[in-house]
Amino acid sequence: MDDRTLVEEALGGGDAGGLDPLQIREVVGLLTQPKVVLEAPKLAAEWIKVALGLSDVEVPERDAQYGDRAWREHPVFRRLAQGHLAWTKWIEDMTDDPAAPWESQERAGYVTRIVTGALSPANLLPTNPAALRKAIDTGGLSILRGGRTFVQDVMRNGGMPRMTDTRPFTVGENMACSPGSVVYREDMFELIQYTPATENVRERPMLVVPPQVGRYYILDLAPGQSLVEHAVANGIQTFMLVWRNPRKAGHGEWGLEEYMSALVRAFGVVREIAGTDDLNLLGFCAGGFTSALTQAHLAALGENPVHAATYLVTMLDTRRPNLVTPLSTKGINTELNKRATKNEIIDARTVSNHFAWLRPKDLVYGHVIHNWLLGEEPSPYNLLAWNDDAANMTAKFVRDSTALMSAGELVEPDEVTLLGTPIDLSSVKVDNFVVAAQTDHITTWRPCYMTSQLLGGDSEMVVVNKGHVQTIVSPVEKSRQKYWAGPAAAPDPDEWLEQTEQHVGSWWPHWTAWLTARSGKEVPAPAALGSASHPQREAAPGRYVLEK
Numbered sequence: 001m002d003d004r005t006l007v008e009e010a011l012g013g014g015d016a017g018g019l020d021p022l023q024i025r026e027v028v029g030l031l032t033q034p035k036v037v038l039e040a041p042k043l044a045a046e047w048i049k050v051a052l053g054l055s056d057v058e059v060p061e062r063d064a065q066y067g068d069r070a071w072r073e074h075p076v077f078r079r080l081a082q083g084h085l086a087w088t089k090w091i092e093d094m095t096d097d098p099a100a101p102w103e104s105q106e107r108a109g110y111v112t113r114i115v116t117g118a119l120s121p122a123n124l125l126p127t128n129p130a131a132l133r134k135a136i137d138t139g140g141l142s143i144l145r146g147g148r149t150f151v152q153d154v155m156r157n158g159g160m161p162r163m164t165d166t167r168p169f170t171v172g173e174n175m176a177c178s179p180g181s182v183v184y185r186e187d188m189f190e191l192i193q194y195t196p197a198t199e200n201v202r203e204r205p206m207l208v209v210p211p212q213v214g215r216y217y218i219l220d221l222a223p224g225q226s227l228v229e230h231a232v233a234n235g236i237q238t239f240m241l242v243w244r245n246p247r248k249a250g251h252g253e254w255g256l257e258e259y260m261s262a263l264v265r266a267f268g269v270v271r272e273i274a275g276t277d278d279l280n281l282l283g284f285c286a287g288g289f290t291s292a293l294t295q296a297h298l299a300a301l302g303e304n305p306v307h308a309a310t311y312l313v314t315m316l317d318t319r320r321p322n323l324v325t326p327l328s329t330k331g332i333n334t335e336l337n338k339r340a341t342k343n344e345i346i347d348a349r350t351v352s353n354h355f356a357w358l359r360p361k362d363l364v365y366g367h368v369i370h371n372w373l374l375g376e377e378p379s380p381y382n383l384l385a386w387n388d389d390a391a392n393m394t395a396k397f398v399r400d401s402t403a404l405m406s407a408g409e410l411v412e413p414d415e416v417t418l419l420g421t422p423i424d425l426s427s428v429k430v431d432n433f434v435v436a437a438q439t440d441h442i443t444t445w446r447p448c449y450m451t452s453q454l455l456g457g458d459s460e461m462v463v464v465n466k467g468h469v470q471t472i473v474s475p476v477e478k479s480r481q482k483y484w485a486g487p488a489a490a491p492d493p494d495e496w497l498e499q500t501e502q503h504v505g506s507w508w509p510h511w512t513a514w515l516t517a518r519s520g521k522e523v524p525a526p527a528a529l530g531s532a533s534h535p536q537r538e539a540a541p542g543r544y545v546l547e548k
Helices: 003-010 012-020 024-031 034-052 075-094 102-118 129-137 140-154 214-222 227-233 256-274 286-300 330-342 350-356 360-373 380-389 395-409 445-454 493-499 508-517
Strands: 180-185 189-194 200-202 206-209 238-243 278-283 306-312 416-418 421-423 431-437 459-464 480-488 502-504 522-524
Touching: 003 395, 024 480, 034 075, 075 102, 129 140, 129 256, 140 360, 189 256, 200 214, 206 227, 206 256, 206 286, 214 227, 214 238, 214 380, 227 238, 227 508, 238 256, 256 278, 256 286, 256 416, 278 286, 286 306, 286 395, 286 416, 306 508, 330 395, 330 502, 350 360, 350 380, 431 445, 431 508, 445 459, 445 493, 459 508
Parallel strands: 206 238, 206 278, 278 306, 306 431, 431 459
Antiparallel strands: 180 189, 189 238, 200 522, 416 421, 459 480, 480 502
């Protein structure tokens, strides 16, 4: 038995995989290969060059850990940084197995980013020049402040550094403050109808479906930074579905099919209030995933009321590299199934920490340095304040959705049955507008592009040069984004990108022009929100978004 097999057995190979849910044994196994012994002298040689000041390892300027100029200018600290970066590159090379499935490669990258980032000299006070300089300049006060922040984070934030100062931001005052009213409420969700901002509106309403994993108001972040505000200003009758934060007995029963059924009910309420036979739809991330499956279910019944749909960073075809599928291992799925069977709820802190570790350098270690070592208070930033306002998730929904995505069965018509109907995404033959984020680390852009190929109907594609959340917030007046836009005619995402014209600025106007053309004729704006059957309740943002 070779060394790699021995390591895998020791860490729980075969049926014991649940002891190692992330399959770290794969990474350790790679480090026991013969090539590690053969390549070790190269690392040693590079370290000698570092010690002699002859290394050409570049210390990046724009880096969460090595951004301070002393890492490049001071001979001792430059050597520390170069030594760590050389080792990091060596570890990455040793754990890169081109012959392995991409899922294993992505898993290896996930683990090595956490480990190599954790062992950076930048994370320790004695070896961080910026922290030492700050301690001297403040007479040691920065150390006391950082220690106090560390203790607070251990006690109040599960040991994770806070990313932002949330105190300046209040939901309903300077976030989620587009005017409107709750017009429907049930146990799973509320519906907000927004107040028209124009004398005339388009006849066909739009329902916005946010992800179950986050608060809805990333789509209504703040004045000037709100997709909802932009849509309303362009005469679109806009409704927002607000998922309830699962938190008590009974909520743990909400799985994918329950969320789909809730969406069907929301379709009916929106059409009744607007007085229309159909509606337009916008789904963001898991909200887009749920929206697409719900339409496929209704299409199988011949009852899909959606006229046109927008999908923001929505992944349905997981055959190309992404970070969702690789983390859906046998061990993790076994644990999820156990928790789902018990109708457990995954708390918001666990959800938030999971997403932070997907980008450990920027979302964990950078804040360790800023908050704990430098003793600085986190800066206020509304996007991170939204991120901090995390929501719980039911284990049942996580199990159901990750199982569907990791199995890859959605690409085959009728391989999956939901709500008693076979699911064929190609039967959703409505025009669609698909937005992908080029630097997205969660739902990567190529799988999101393939959403356009999986759905029926004509597809307009946009790829934005930002990340998962930054792509959504694209204010027209201030955006410096770049994006590619055009019909999704090419079967390959890279081929499409190469052939498509790039634009500078916000993609929102391109989207509203597309949407307006599919929103019907102009009609006078409703004099009042709601209807006789669904009267106004309290003002937006409503009650559910405030539940913790």
